[in-house]
Amino acid sequence: MKxxxxxxxxxxxxxxxxxxxxIAKLASKFGAEIFFIKNKSKANAKSVLSVASLAAxxxxxxxxxxxxxxxxxxxxxxxxxxxxxxGEER
Amino acid sequence: xxxxLVLKGLPGSPGIAWGxxxxxxxxxxxxxxxxxxxxxxxxxxVRFRNAVGESKKQLTEVQxxxxxxxxxxxxIVIIGTHKAILEDDRLLEEIESFIRAERAxxxxxxxxxxxxxxxxxxxxxxxxxxERKRDLEQISKRLIQNTMGIEARPKIEIGDDEQVxxxxxxxxxxxxxxxxxxxxxxxxxxxxxxxxxxxxxxxALGIPAVVGIKYATRETRxxxxxxxxxxxxxxxxxxxxxxxxxxxWRKSRYEAHRKELFDLRSYPxxxxxxxxxxxxxxxxxxxxxxxxxxxxxxxxxxxxLLTYGRLPTExxxxxxxxxxxxxxxxxxxxxxxxxxxxxxxxxxxxxxLEANPALGLRAIRLCLKRREIFRTQIRALxxxxxxxxxxxxxxxxxxxxEVIEAKGVIEEAKAELDREGIPYSKDIKVGIMVEVxxxxxxxxxxxxxxxxxxxxxxxxxxxxxxxxxxxxxVSYLFRPLDPAILRMVKTVVDAGHSAKIEVAMCGEMAGDPxxxxxxxxxxxxELSMTVPNTLRVKKIIRESTIEEAxxxxxxxxxxxxxxxxxxxxxxxxxxxxxxxxxxxxSASSAKELFNA
Numbered sequence: 001m002k003x004x005x006x007x008x009x010x011x012x013x014x015x016x017x018x019x020x021x022x023i024a025k026l027a028s029k030f031g032a033e034i035f036f037i038k039n040k041s042k043a044n045a046k047s048v049l050s051v052a053s054l055a056a057x058x059x060x061x062x063x064x065x066x067x068x069x070x071x072x073x074x075x076x077x078x079x080x081x082x083x084x085x086x087g088e089e090r
Numbered sequence: 091x092x093x094x095l096v097l098k099g100l101p102g103s104p105g106i107a108w109g110x111x112x113x114x115x116x117x118x119x120x121x122x123x124x125x126x127x128x129x130x131x132x133x134x135x136v137r138f139r140n141a142v143g144e145s146k147k148q149l150t151e152v153q154x155x156x157x158x159x160x161x162x163x164x165x166i167v168i169i170g171t172h173k174a175i176l177e178d179d180r181l182l183e184e185i186e187s188f189i190r191a192e193r194a195x196x197x198x199x200x201x202x203x204x205x206x207x208x209x210x211x212x213x214x215x216x217x218x219x220x221e222r223k224r225d226l227e228q229i230s231k232r233l234i235q236n237t238m239g240i241e242a243r244p245k246i247e248i249g250d251d252e253q254v255x256x257x258x259x260x261x262x263x264x265x266x267x268x269x270x271x272x273x274x275x276x277x278x279x280x281x282x283x284x285x286x287x288x289x290x291x292x293x294a295l296g297i298p299a300v301v302g303i304k305y306a307t308r309e310t311r312x313x314x315x316x317x318x319x320x321x322x323x324x325x326x327x328x329x330x331x332x333x334x335x336x337x338x339w340r341k342s343r344y345e346a347h348r349k350e351l352f353d354l355r356s357y358p359x360x361x362x363x364x365x366x367x368x369x370x371x372x373x374x375x376x377x378x379x380x381x382x383x384x385x386x387x388x389x390x391x392x393x394x395l396l397t398y399g400r401l402p403t404e405x406x407x408x409x410x411x412x413x414x415x416x417x418x419x420x421x422x423x424x425x426x427x428x429x430x431x432x433x434x435x436x437x438x439x440x441x442x443l444e445a446n447p448a449l450g451l452r453a454i455r456l457c458l459k460r461r462e463i464f465r466t467q468i469r470a471l472x473x474x475x476x477x478x479x480x481x482x483x484x485x486x487x488x489x490x491x492e493v494i495e496a497k498g499v500i501e502e503a504k505a506e507l508d509r510e511g512i513p514y515s516k517d518i519k520v521g522i523m524v525e526v527x528x529x530x531x532x533x534x535x536x537x538x539x540x541x542x543x544x545x546x547x548x549x550x551x552x553x554x555x556x557x558x559x560x561x562x563x564v565s566y567l568f569r570p571l572d573p574a575i576l577r578m579v580k581t582v583v584d585a586g587h588s589a590k591i592e593v594a595m596c597g598e599m600a601g602d603p604x605x606x607x608x609x610x611x612x613x614x615x616e617l618s619m620t621v622p623n624t625l626r627v628k629k630i631i632r633e634s635t636i637e638e639a640x641x642x643x644x645x646x647x648x649x650x651x652x653x654x655x656x657x658x659x660x661x662x663x664x665x666x667x668x669x670x671x672x673x674x675x676s677a678s679s680a681k682e683l684f685n686a
Contacts, residue, residue: 017222018167021174047180048171049207052222055214 003071005064007036007078009056011085019086020051026081032068034078045078093328097303099278101323102289105298107276108317108334111310111327112254114265121234123198134189138196141236142176148232149173152267164294168263168287172229181207196237204230213399221285228262248273255316255325257306261288271295276318278306278325300325388483388544388596388618389414389425391467395435401463407470415478422479424544426523427467427496429453429485439463448552448559453486458495468503475515482518483544488526493539523596525549530578537589544618545582547597551575570599571655576647583612594618604663606630611643630667 009015015023027034027045034045036054038061043050045064056062066074126134149169156162156169175181181203188199204226211223248254248270255276256269266288274297282288282301292299298320300306310316310327315334317326394402394410414423431452432444439460444450457464471482484496497520507514524530525546537543547570552559554574555567569575579595586593594616599605601619603626609617610631619627642662649655 014216014219016219017171017175017225021171024174024178044180048174048178049181049226050178052219053207053210055211055216055219057216057219 001069001071002065002067003075005066005075005079007062007064007082009058009060009062009082011088012058012090013088014057014060015051015054017048017052019088020048022081022086023051023078024048026077027074030066030068030070030074030077032066032071032074034064034066034071034074037063037065094330095309095327097305097309097325097327099300099303099306099323099325100282100284101320102277102279102282102284102286102299102301103292103295103297103320105276105296105320106318107255107298107320108315108329109253109255109275111257111312111314111316112248112274113307113310113312114256114258114261121197121201122195122238124195125193126195128193131190131193134194134196134199135186137237138185138189138199139182141196141200141233142182144236145229145232146173146176148236149176149264152264156267161295162267165263165267165291168225168291169267172225172263175226175229176233197234200230200233200237204233217283218285221283221287224260224282224286224288228260228264232262232264255318257310257316259307263287263291266291271297276300276316276320278303278310278316278318280304280306280308389423391425391428392430392435395428395430395438400438401466404466404470404473407467408473411471411474411480412477415474415480417478419478422481422519424481424483424521425471426483426485427454427464427471428457430456446558454484454492454496455486458492458499461499464496464499465503468499469507472500472503472507472514472518473512475518476513480515480518481521481542483521483523483542485523485546486525486549487522487536488528490532490535490539493522493536497539523549524582525553527554527578530554530581533582533585534588537585537591540591542592542594543582543586544594544596544616545579545614547575547579547595547599549597550578551599554578569652569656570602570605571646571659572652573647573649573655576655579609579612579614580643580647583614587613592616601627603627603630603667604659607634607639607642607663607666608646608659609643610634610636611639611641611646613640630663633666 011019013019024046036043036045036051038054038056041054043054045051054062064075064078066072066078068074149172153166153169156166185199185203188194188203189196192199194202208223208226208230211220211226214220253273253275255278256274257278258265259280260282261277261279277288277292277297277299279288279299279301280303284301286301289299289301298318300318300320300323302323303325306325314327315329317329317334319325391407394407398406411425414425417423429452430439431447432441432450433447436443439456441451441456451459457467468482471480474480482500484493487493500518500520504514519541521540521542521544522529522536523546524533524536524543525548527550529536530550533543551557551568551570551572555569555572557564557567559565583593592615595609595614596618600609600617606617606627607630617627642659646655646658649658
């Protein structure tokens with residue numbers, strides 16, 4: 001199964017290291033392959049470095065592509081994490 | 091022993107501190123690079139994995155230790171991110187594949203792959219995210235040390251009753267954890283920016299810090315007395331006793347004042363984009379109270395090259411310039427055409443490296459040679475001009491021919507736009523930077539061909555006194571108050587005013603309160619400076635009269651030696667503004683203060 005979804009970065013600092021860590025932690029819980037696409041860059045959601053390299057600032061929109069049995073759950077969980085600002089206050 | 095040596099860096103964490111320097115070993119080591127026998131490849135991988143395990147263990151130990159300390163929550167989180175990178179399977183696989191493919195030793199593979207990722211971070215526009223390359227550097231260093239079996243933890247033994255200024259090449263968050271905060275009153279580092287994790291943590295811990303000093307570890311010896319100004323980002327090594335004494339009793343007053351200035355820093359739109367604010371001087375000084383900072387006196391268009399890492403397109407130029415012009419309209423913005431040479435952005439321009447870039451094919455010379463690049467910028471400037479009040483400034487003019495030729499390019503571009511039916515403002519002022527001695531000598535001639543002139547003191551001092559900026563052995567010659575410089579400034583201002591055009595000044599001298607009265611006295615029409623300096627300069631201007639400023643300027647011209655001028659100016663300013671001109675006002679004035 002393949003799921004695509006647009007996610008907006010709404011926390012103040014953007015996808016900095018700590019946020020990337022949260023993303024990779026969550027992604028690793030799923031069997032599905034999860035990628036983020038921003039412009040021409042593609043990042044593996046399970047790799048902290050890869051996600052941080054996207055340099056996504058507040059307001060950026062990423063395309064999430066998840067493929068695998070639990071793709072749907074993965075996409076939803078990821079959307080929640082973005083919405084929760086990765087647990088940051090602002 | 092170095093005396094009163096002033097080193098400039100960037101403000102990392104506010105506050106003033108002094109004490110004996112405690113130098114942290116920079117731990118410089120060579121990273122070995124060799125190919126291993128095919129049968130050894132797997133054992134290299136094991137060595138690498140062990141190092142990863144060891145590094146994670148060390149970081150965990152630091153975290154555990156920190157749990158007991160109050161206020162170290164941020165630090166624990168940041169160290170956690172370092173650990174998470176060491177758990178990034180993709181990264182680890184990448185390194186292992188490199189070991190296999192190249193039959194590389196583990197250290198080499200770690201360095202190679204981390205360097206690759208760091209190069210990527212270098213290109214990131216956002217300062218905060220870009221600084222994360224420092225984290226990668228620190229992680230890679232720890233990993234390599236552990237691969238090589240080098241003790242990764244810096245040895246820190248500060249005496250029980252000692253309070254020191256720590257001087258280090260770089261401080262990883264984990265290093266910071268090893269420091270006993272009660273014994274550290276300030277921190278100075280060679281590398282790093284305001285957004286480095288270390289600076290953020292220092293701010294959270296309330297330890298004054300200066301980062302990016304470049305030569306801090308080279309110039310400081312353990313035990314040297316160091317004064318550190320975390321507001322303005324400078325340190326002074328071995329100040330004399332009387333200076334220290336004065337600082338002690340003035341510290342509280344000074345800090346309150348500096349706090350006011352530091353808070354100004356939190357307006358990112360003004361400083362981050364390389365915008366500089368300016369202060370204008372109409373005939374009557376008091377009226378400038380109302381003026382405040384409204385115009386942009388110098389926008390360095392090289393910013394675009396930094397942003398894109400390549401030559402920007404006409405549209406990219408256009409977009410930025412339109413934005414800048416709109417932001418200050420109806421006030422003007424002066425945009426300076428590309429000021430680059432073979433020392434900066436050589437790759438982008440595809441120019442060969444030069445033995446002496448300061449005297450080479452740079453700035454307007456380069457633009458006139460690479461006409462298509464220049465034309466693109468000029469076209470974009472003209473198109474953007476309808477969005478506000480644009481002034482164009484050419485850097486590093488040394489002959490009249492260059493002015494005529496550069497203005498010719500503007501005229502050609504206008505004709506082109508006319509043919510294409512694209513509008514542009516009919517009233518664009520064109521000016522030049524006066525920063526080469528030949529331009530000073532013919533300032534009267536140049537003034538007849540331009541709408542304004544701006545004296546660029548940093549370069550002018552360097553060129554006039556023949557100082558190689560990269561050669562520290564001649565840096566003592568860099569004195570803004572050298573009689574040669576004062577005469578040149580006066581020559582340019584007089585030439586401009588005879589031709590009925592305005593003369594401005596940019597460069598550090600313009601923004602240093604020590605020189606404000608002198609410069610007003612020379613009747614300079616406009617001083618351009620960074621925003622944090624405006625408050626202090628403003629204060630001096632508001633409390634001076636033009637008559638006394640003129641008197642100071644005239645008397646300054648009567649001295650034969652730089653030292654005598656410095657003494658005179660210092661006395662005059664100190665007498666009028668004893669509080670304002672605190673010891674560490676800025677590194678340049680501090681230097682004069684300490685020399686006086």
